[in-house]
Amino acid sequence: MTWLLAQLPQTMARDPFLAGFVTGCQQVADSVRAQIDDLEHELDVDLASPEMLAYLGSWLAVSLRPATTPAELDDQRRLIRAVGSVIGYRGTCYGLERLLSALTGAHVTIGDPGGVALPGEPDRPGGDVRIEMSGTGRCDVAQVHAAIREELPVGVGYRLVVAGREQ
Incomplete structure (x- = not known):
């Protein structure tokens, strides 16, 4: 029994249609929960994917072109970190x-x-x-x-x- 299905009263959980519907809803909810759980790491400049790094840069008015090497990606991370820390200056x-x-x-x-x-x-x-x-x-x-x-x-x-x- 899945975690969402376990929340239902037993009579509803035994209904095959309702059980299938709730299981489908749980799969969607699980994917959303996984993205929310990962958000903390996506906003961390050191862990963010290149796409998220570019998005974070756009918040700070920094345009980044796609990095082609790990060294370029490290440079971009260093730049975003610095811009964020000195924006008030x-x-x-x-x-x-x-x-x-x-x-x-x-x-x-x-x-x-x-x-x-x-x-x-x-x-x-x-x-x-x-x-x-x-x-x-x-x-x-x-x-x-x-x-x-x-x-x-x-x-x-x-x-x-x-x-x-x-x-």
């Missing part, structure tokens, strides 16, 4: 540093000259943000520039230096 040196580090696997240092203007005073140019990276990992320089432009506040200039060479 978007537009800051800390947020950009963590994001670029996760994106490339490189050491990143950011120098921001900053700037302050009192109310009623014109904005003073603060200078460009200097971003130094030890490398670009699997990304090309154009992808790194695109990520930087996406994260920096509007109107902020920057200089990118990769492995000692200005890009």
Whole structure:
């Protein structure tokens, strides 16, 4: 006797039609329960399937192309984890540093000259943000520039230096 059929009164459970109907309902319920039980693992970046990882990325405005190697999949997991942890720091040196580090696997240092203007005073140019990276990992320089432009506040200039060479 199945778990759902066992919930019925005995007279109903002995009815062949009702027993078959309830057994069919249980099979559907079991598949739904299995998906719900697995949800915790699907939302874990380290355990999520590539399809679910792309879906999780879409929640964070990160577009992922299908990974073709385990290393690419690991890179995507690292990126999604980093974006999720720094989403509250978007537009800051800390947020950009963590994001670029996760994106490339490189050491990143950011120098921001900053700037302050009192109310009623014109904005003073603060200078460009200097971003130094030890490398670009699997990304090309154009992808790194695109990520930087996406994260920096509007109107902020920057200089990118990769492995000692200005890009």
